[in-house]
Amino acid sequence: MYPLRRNRILRTNPSIRKMVRETVLQPADFLVPLFVVEGHNVKEEIKSMPNYYRLSLDLLQKEVKELWEMGLCAVLLFVKIPDNLKDNTGAEALNPHGLMQRAIKSVKEACPDMLVMTDVALDPYSTFGHDGIVAKGQILNDATNEVLAQMSITHAQAGADFVAPSDMMDGRIRIIREALEDEELTSTGIMSYAAKYASGFYGPFRDALESAPVASKEAPPDKQTYQMDPGNRLEAIKEAEMDIEEGADIIMVKPGLCYLDIVRDLREVVEVPLAVYQVSGEYAMLKAAAEKGWLDHDTVMMEQLISIKRAGANIIASYFAKEAVRLLT
Ligand code: PBG
Numbered sequence: 001m002y003p004l005r006r007n008r009i010l011r012t013n014p015s016i017r018k019m020v021r022e023t024v025l026q027p028a029d030f031l032v033p034l035f036v037v038e039g040h041n042v043k044e045e046i047k048s049m050p051n052y053y054r055l056s057l058d059l060l061q062k063e064v065k066e067l068w069e070m071g072l073c074a075v076l077l078f079v080k081i082p083d084n085l086k087d088n089t090g091a092e093a094l095n096p097h098g099l100m101q102r103a104i105k106s107v108k109e110a111c112p113d114m115l116v117m118t119d120v121a122l123d124p125y126s127t128f129g130h131d132g133i134v135a136k137g138q139i140l141n142d143a144t145n146e147v148l149a150q151m152s153i154t155h156a157q158a159g160a161d162f163v164a165p166s167d168m169m170d171g172r173i174r175i176i177r178e179a180l181e182d183e184e185l186t187s188t189g190i191m192s193y194a195a196k197y198a199s200g201f202y203g204p205f206r207d208a209l210e211s212a213p214v215a216s217k218e219a220p221p222d223k224q225t226y227q228m229d230p231g232n233r234l235e236a237i238k239e240a241e242m243d244i245e246e247g248a249d250i251i252m253v254k255p256g257l258c259y260l261d262i263v264r265d266l267r268e269v270v271e272v273p274l275a276v277y278q279v280s281g282e283y284a285m286l287k288a289a290a291e292k293g294w295l296d297h298d299t300v301m302m303e304q305l306i307s308i309k310r311a312g313a314n315i316i317a318s319y320f321a322k323e324a325v326r327l328l329t
Helices: 007-011 014-020 057-070 099-110 141-158 172-182 200-209 234-246 257-269 280-291 297-311 321-328
Strands: 030-036 043-046 049-055 074-079 115-120 133-135 138-140 162-165 189-196 250-254 274-278 315-318
Touching: 007 014, 030 057, 030 099, 030 321, 043 200, 049 057, 049 200, 049 280, 057 099, 057 321, 074 099, 074 200, 099 115, 099 141, 115 141, 133 141, 138 141, 141 162, 141 172, 162 172, 172 189, 172 234, 189 234, 189 257, 200 280, 234 250, 234 257, 250 257, 250 315, 257 274, 257 297, 274 297, 280 297, 297 315, 297 321, 315 321
Parallel strands: 030 049, 030 074, 030 315, 074 115, 115 162, 162 189, 189 250, 250 274, 274 315
Antiparallel strands: 043 049, 133 138
């Protein structure tokens, strides 16, 4: 008996494999997360994220120029705020001359066409390390939304192309959209973290910004009252549909690998671009295994990234962006 079909024919050599490959990565797929700190000529390695750094504004400018040369055209900015500027309501987040607002301007000055997206949430500014305002052991949803809206205005005024609310408060997309409209900031987009799960994979990121929830009698011990339960699937569809209705231009799923079923679910029901965030813990896991010689770094990195795109992502936020693009070209 002969095989009914010889499927291996399409795998015979690199040329045919390349020709029939259904999913290909390109530099423009990536969104590069960048961590910014005060100072001059500062490049600090993040302890749980080997080869990833916090940069001062001067080195941020150098970095974005390099990224642009490589074909990467979008960055996602995060700032590390000194403890003395933190409070419960995120007042520093509204400072028009704050680190984030200056970082946006620095990127645009160095590289005017680079798309700048900014994190909108209170955690880097919060003494409790929470994404919202804390009162009597709870997170205040609606009061937080007012701050997020004001924060978004300052980012848009500084030149951000997209604000990216990562806080998971209810109704924040609508409040942010209305606030932008009121200020006639009509070309600023919103990329909402629509399905953001309460994940153990954010640990290294919280090291990077020193933004982990602080143990306190006054505040919830973790983010489970606002980030989603990892067991839930239908809820992701509800969150995404509501964010789109409220005015989100792009929606995001986060983390990546453990949630690719959610990515596929959403890709089938929503009609806006879909972003996936391959988060800090996913980066750290591969770096650690590769350092031990247990996995081949580049092979696994590319396999993970292509899987994210195959699952349905149009945009991939990844700490591997630069390394991956080097291998693509
Ligand atoms: C904060 C925020 C987090 C991440 C992005 N924005 C952490 C958190 O929710 O605690 C995580 C990103 C990563 O782990 O790479 N609002």
